[in-house]
Amino acid sequence: MLWSTDKRSQILQAAFKLFAQKGFFHTTVEEVAQEAGVGKGTVYGYFASKQEMLHQMLCFATDYYFDKFYEVMEGNGGLREKLETIAREHFRFFNRHKDVARVILFEHRHITDDLGDWLIQKEQRRINFLEETLRQAAEAGEIRPVDYQVAARMITGSLWNVGMELAISSFQGSERQMAGGIVDVIWSGLKKE
Amino acid sequence: MLWSTDKRSQILQAAFKLFAQKGFFHTTVEEVAQEAGVGKGTVYGYFASKQEMLHQMLCFATDYYFDKFYEVMEGNGGLREKLETIAREHFRFFNRHKDVARVILFEHRHITDDLGDWLIQKEQRRINFLEETLRQAAEAGEIRPVDYQVAARMITGSLWNVGMELAISSFQGSERQMAGGIVDVIWSGLKKE
Amino acid sequence: MLWSTDKRSQILQAAFKLFAQKGFFHTTVEEVAQEAGVGKGTVYGYFASKQEMLHQMLCFATDYYFDKFYEVMEGNGGLREKLETIAREHFRFFNRHKDVARVILFEHRHITDDLGDWLIQKEQRRINFLEETLRQAAEAGEIRPVDYQVAARMITGSLWNVGMELAISSFQGSERQMAGGIVDVIWSGLKKE
Amino acid sequence: MLWSTDKRSQILQAAFKLFAQKGFFHTTVEEVAQEAGVGKGTVYGYFASKQEMLHQMLCFATDYYFDKFYEVMEGNGGLREKLETIAREHFRFFNRHKDVARVILFEHRHITDDLGDWLIQKEQRRINFLEETLRQAAEAGEIRPVDYQVAARMITGSLWNVGMELAISSFQGSERQMAGGIVDVIWSGLKKE
DNA sequence: TATGAATGAGGATTCATTCAT
DNA sequence: GATGAATGAATCCTCATTCAT
Numbered sequence: 001m002l003w004s005t006d007k008r009s010q011i012l013q014a015a016f017k018l019f020a021q022k023g024f025f026h027t028t029v030e031e032v033a034q035e036a037g038v039g040k041g042t043v044y045g046y047f048a049s050k051q052e053m054l055h056q057m058l059c060f061a062t063d064y065y066f067d068k069f070y071e072v073m074e075g076n077g078g079l080r081e082k083l084e085t086i087a088r089e090h091f092r093f094f095n096r097h098k099d100v101a102r103v104i105l106f107e108h109r110h111i112t113d114d115l116g117d118w119l120i121q122k123e124q125r126r127i128n129f130l131e132e133t134l135r136q137a138a139e140a141g142e143i144r145p146v147d148y149q150v151a152a153r154m155i156t157g158s159l160w161n162v163g164m165e166l167a168i169s170s171f172q173g174s175e176r177q178m179a180g181g182i183v184d185v186i187w188s189g190l191k192k193e
Numbered sequence: 194m195l196w197s198t199d200k201r202s203q204i205l206q207a208a209f210k211l212f213a214q215k216g217f218f219h220t221t222v223e224e225v226a227q228e229a230g231v232g233k234g235t236v237y238g239y240f241a242s243k244q245e246m247l248h249q250m251l252c253f254a255t256d257y258y259f260d261k262f263y264e265v266m267e268g269n270g271g272l273r274e275k276l277e278t279i280a281r282e283h284f285r286f287f288n289r290h291k292d293v294a295r296v297i298l299f300e301h302r303h304i305t306d307d308l309g310d311w312l313i314q315k316e317q318r319r320i321n322f323l324e325e326t327l328r329q330a331a332e333a334g335e336i337r338p339v340d341y342q343v344a345a346r347m348i349t350g351s352l353w354n355v356g357m358e359l360a361i362s363s364f365q366g367s368e369r370q371m372a373g374g375i376v377d378v379i380w381s382g383l384k385k386e
Numbered sequence: 387m388l389w390s391t392d393k394r395s396q397i398l399q400a401a402f403k404l405f406a407q408k409g410f411f412h413t414t415v416e417e418v419a420q421e422a423g424v425g426k427g428t429v430y431g432y433f434a435s436k437q438e439m440l441h442q443m444l445c446f447a448t449d450y451y452f453d454k455f456y457e458v459m460e461g462n463g464g465l466r467e468k469l470e471t472i473a474r475e476h477f478r479f480f481n482r483h484k485d486v487a488r489v490i491l492f493e494h495r496h497i498t499d500d501l502g503d504w505l506i507q508k509e510q511r512r513i514n515f516l517e518e519t520l521r522q523a524a525e526a527g528e529i530r531p532v533d534y535q536v537a538a539r540m541i542t543g544s545l546w547n548v549g550m551e552l553a554i555s556s557f558q559g560s561e562r563q564m565a566g567g568i569v570d571v572i573w574s575g576l577k578k579e
Numbered sequence: 580m581l582w583s584t585d586k587r588s589q590i591l592q593a594a595f596k597l598f599a600q601k602g603f604f605h606t607t608v609e610e611v612a613q614e615a616g617v618g619k620g621t622v623y624g625y626f627a628s629k630q631e632m633l634h635q636m637l638c639f640a641t642d643y644y645f646d647k648f649y650e651v652m653e654g655n656g657g658l659r660e661k662l663e664t665i666a667r668e669h670f671r672f673f674n675r676h677k678d679v680a681r682v683i684l685f686e687h688r689h690i691t692d693d694l695g696d697w698l699i700q701k702e703q704r705r706i707n708f709l710e711e712t713l714r715q716a717a718e719a720g721e722i723r724p725v726d727y728q729v730a731a732r733m734i735t736g737s738l739w740n741v742g743m744e745l746a747i748s749s750f751q752g753s754e755r756q757m758a759g760g761i762v763d764v765i766w767s768g769l770k771k772e
Numbered sequence: 773t774a775t776g777a778a779t780g781a782g783g784a785t786t787c788a789t790t791c792a793t
Numbered sequence: 794g795a796t797g798a799a800t801g802a803a804t805c806c807t808c809a810t811t812c813a814t
Contacts (some may be wrong), residue, residue, distance in 0.1 A: 025218045028808060030776095039775040041811085050809065106299075144381075150374030154351045161350025162343070181343035188337075189382030200798090221783060223801095232800040234787080243784065393777090411604045414804060425779040430806070492685075530767075536741070536760035543740025544733045567729030574723075575768030607787060609797095618796040620790085629788065 008046045011036045012060065015053055020099035024054055024107045054107060061100045062122055065093060069126060079137040080187055087159060087179035094163040095175060105164055127152045134190070143190040151190065158182050201239045204229045205253065208246055213292035217247055217300045247300060254293045255315055258286060262319060272330040273380055280352060280372035287356040288368060298357055320345045327383070336383040344383065351375050394432045397422045398446065401439055406485035410440055410493045440493060447486045448508055451479060455512060465523040466573055473545060473565035480549040481561060488553045491546075513538045520576075529576040537576065544568050587625045590615045591639065594632055599678035603633055603686045633686060640679045641701055644672060648705060658716040659766055666738060666758035673742040674754060684743055706731045713769070722769040730769065737761050 014035035018027040029050055033040040047053040072085045094101045130152040138145050162178060207228035211220040222243050226233045240246040265278045287294045323345040331338045355371060400421035404413040415436050419426045433439040458471045480487045516538040523529045548564060593614035597606040608629055612619040626632040651664045673680045709731040716722050741757060 029810085030808080033776095040777095040809095041775050042773080044810070045773070146378055146381075147374035150355070150371065151378050153355050154347075154375060154378055157352075157354025157357075158347045158350045160354055162346050164350075178343065181340040182347060185339055185344050185347055185382040186378070187382070188339075189378040189380070222785085223783080226801095233785090233802095234800050235798080237785070238798070238800095415806080416804080426781095426805095427779050427807080428777080431777070436805070532764055533760040536757065537764050539741050540733075540737045540761060540764055543738075543743075544736045547736025547739055548729075548732050550736075564729065567726040568733060571725055571730050571733055571765070571768040573768070574725075575764040575766070608789085609787080612797095619788095620796050621794080623789070624794070 007036075007038060007042070011038065011043055011046055011053075012057060015057055016061075016097075016099040016103055019054070019057070019107055020102035024050075054103075057103060058107075058119065061097075061104050062119065064100075065104070066122060066126060068093070070129070073129065073133060079133065079142050080183065080191075082133075083155070083186065084179055084183045087182055088175050090159045090163060091166065091175040091178050094166045098166070101163060101166075105160075123156070127156060130155060146190065155186060158186070200229075200231060200235070204231065204236055204239055204246075205250060208250055209254075209290075209292040209296055212247070212250070212300055213295035217243075247296075250296060251300070251312065254290075254297050255312065257293075258297070259315060259319060261286070263322070266322065266326060272326065272335050273376065275326075276348070276379065277372055277376045280375055281368050283352045283356060284359065284368040284371050287359045291359070294356060294359075298353075316349075320349060323348060339383065348379060351379065393422075393424060393428065397424065397429055397432055397439075398443060401443055402447075402483075402485040402489055405440070405443070405493055406488035410436075440489075443489060444493070444505065447483075447490050448505060450486075451490070452508060452512060454479070456515070459515065459519060465519065465528050466569065468519075469541070469572065470565055470569045473568055474561050476545045476549060477552065477561040477564050480552045484553055487549060491550055491553055509542075513542060516541060532576060541572060544572065586615075586617060586621070590617065590622055590625055590632075591636060594636055595640075595676075595678040595682055598633070598636070598686055599681040603629075633682075636682060637686075637698065640676075640683050641698065643679075644683070645701060645705060647672070649708070652708065652712060658712065658721050659762065659770075661712075662734070662765065663758055663762045666761055667754050669738045669742060670745065670754040670757050673745045677745070680742060680745070684739075702735070706735060709734060725769060734765060737765065 011032065015027075015032050018031055018035055021027075029043055030040050032053075033043050036043070043053070047056065068089050069086060072089060073082055075082070077085075127149070131148040134143065134146075134148045134151055137143050138148070159182070162182065204225065208220075208225045211224055211228055214220075222236055223233050225246075226236050229236070236246070240249060261282050262279060265282060266275055268275070268278075270278075320342070324341045327336065327339075327341045327344055330336050331341070352375070355375065397418065400423075401413075401418045404417055404421055407413075415429055416426050418439075419429050422429070429439070433442060454475050455472060458475060459468055461468070463471075513535070517534045520529065520532075520534045520537055524531050524534070545568070548568065590611065594606075594611050597610055597614055600606075608622055609619050611632075612622050615622075622632070626635065647668050648665060651668060652661055654661070656664075706728070710727045713722065713725075713727045713730055717724050717727070738761070741761065
């Protein structure tokens with residue numbers, strides 16, 4: 001379950017909703033407090049500052065998101081199945097937690113440099129992990145040799161970008177279908193002859 | 194040439210630099226004025242408000258970016274060549290106008306709904322154009338039939354995402370090499386057989 | 387009592403003093419806050435804007451002023467006594483609440499049209515009330531028939547104008563004497579032969 | 580004729596129109612320049628500052644207004660006729676030069692103290708003149724003895740106040756009728772027996 | 773622990789005034 | 794003289810943060 005029911009989670013939930021709707025800067029701490037049904041001062045009992053709140057939100061959200069990714073990738077099965085599961089889980093996340101997704105996508109700019117670096121590294125580790133996985137799949141003969149770094153970026157890029165469409169526009173599609181379409185093209189591009 | 198030397202361009206240039214560095218909200222109009230070497234009031238002689246300034250920046254930047262796209266796509270040549278040229282131009286844009294790219298990528302959130310819609314439609318038209326081009330290429334036997342909408346999104350998504358890496362991280366690579374890598378994988382995924 | 391001691395009244399009082407001294411436009415919100423001994427932000431906790439502050443000031447002041455008028459007019463007694471009481475109360479108000487009077491007299495220009503209309507109607511109702519009272523007094527044989535509308539305006543006009551002198555100049559006189567003088571002339575003008 | 584056609588008068592005329600419509604503070608120098616059909620800098624060729632412009636406007640307008648008053652009062656004829664002429668001229672002025680009247684009535688607040696004093700003295704001299712005239716009329720047996728100072732203020736007060744109604748509300752009436760009504764009541768109040 | 777009244781630093785915007793052309 | 798582009802002081806208002814209750 002994404003949300004607990006304690007006060008801290010209430011606040012986080014409210015913040016995700018409002019930051020997603022109106023952006024970090026256009027949301028006031030007072031609004032978050034109201035949405036969460038607590039007093040303004042209470043927010044400061046759980047988060048040192050508005051910035052800190054966003055930091056924790058992004059940590060929470062990306063942990064949740066990336067944990068899923070590694071869980072799938074480290075499981076058993078062929079690469080193609082893994083990619084399809086990843087894609088499906090990605091779109092499921094964007095569909096179910098549109099608010100969280102929007103905050104990850106758009107508000108990571110308003111974070112301090114050190115957290116920004118931390119996030120970039122987190123994504124970089126994912127890219128590296130994927131790159132390595134692709135390399136191994138190539139060595140195992142599952143796919144043909146390509147520029148693994150670029151291919152890894154393509155995969156994540158496609159996912160983020162289609163996810164972004166989900167988040168900002170009214171573009172709709174079933175998770176399975178979208179995941180299938182993407183992996184179909186990617187796989188054709190990667191598979192051995 | 195991207196920049197003229199009149200006062201309006203000086204201000205736009207300063208704004209691109211600062212918005213890219215620090216974001217729209219963290220940049221004050223006074224800072225833009227200083228960077229441009231003009232008085233605060235002068236900025237308001239050219240732009241009705243800070244918002245309006247961002248609007249015009251985004252119009253300018255996306256016009257510049259998309260014009261290039263259509264110029265290439267409507268030229269002669271096979272699909273693969275076109276895709277490579279598009280990709281190369283894309284990365285050239287991101288390398289040369291990092292500031293502009295960062296503003297397009299990250300600050301489009303801080304725009305009013307009507308401009309947001311306008312931008313989304315602009316990108317949507319590009320997707321549709323690409324989709325149609327892919328369909329025609331398939332009919333002409335250049336590529337195999339796929340989900341053209343998804344494929345179009347994959348292509349643009351890959352470009353944006355790799356471009357985003359260029360913009361925010363220190364990831365580097367030659368425009369030709371990056372373009373080649375991406376199109377290589379995409380083309381394998383699309384080509385007949 | 388005109389003034390309570392809560393924070394809202396402190397601010398109103400400070401605003402009356404400063405607006406009266408320097409006018410609405412020449413008084414800054416910061417000055418009002420300082421005079422009231424509160425922070426600038428506190429003012430905005432009680433009044434949505436500087437305009438809104440003036441609106442509420444005028445509502446408050448004119449309510450206070452007009453309530454007194456109707457209280458007297460609806461009491462018992464002959465017309466002449468009523469007019470004298472009205473005049474005396476009018477001057478008492480101007481003497482005691484010079485600040486408030488100055489704001490009523492001079493700052494009603496800086497209000498939005500709707501409040502302006504509201505104020506004009508308030509005064510219009512008073513004129514009408516007075517006109518009707520004069521008419522009844524004429525029917526009762528207390529005064530001779532005249533143009534009641536013009537007479538009503540003369541009375542209020544005389545009061546406002548002499549009051550204005552009190553407010554802007556150093557012209558001084560006892561409330562009783564001024565009221566007596568005015569009503570003496572008016573009454574001679576109105577009384578039956 | 581009130582208006583000449585030279586550039587200075589064009590500007591004054593425009594200023595009267597705009598100050599009357601929107602008040603001194605809500606009118607910008609640029610607007611005055613546009614309305615007058617000249618450049619912004621040109622205004623400063625004729626008036627040292629916006630303040631100075633208002634000063635000269637008020638001097639011009641009050642000179643015009645008071646000159647008429649003294650012209651009538653110093654002419655031949657009985658007091659009653661003079662009062663009626665004064666009243667008629669007063670309302671004619673307010674009807675014909677509503678803009679000018681509104682500026683006199685409402686914008687005299689935004690003037691520096693020295694000019695304010697000058698205006699107050701101007702009106703004071705008029706009051707004194709009227710007071711003296713009333714006194715002489717009393718000695719000549721034209722009217723009964725009253726408090727001449729108060730009576731003088733009543734007359735001017737009635738005129739200003741009814742004039743103010745003309746200026747701000749839609750209250751209408753023929754100059755002759757209004758003048759007649761006022762003087763009728765006043766005269767009854769003043770006349771012997 | 774929870775609250776929200778109070779605060780004031782910070783920033784967008786306006787506009788009277790100047791001055792080079 | 795006439796002009797209007799350029800200027801920046803001045804001011805309204807917001808909102809993150811604190812702290813007494």
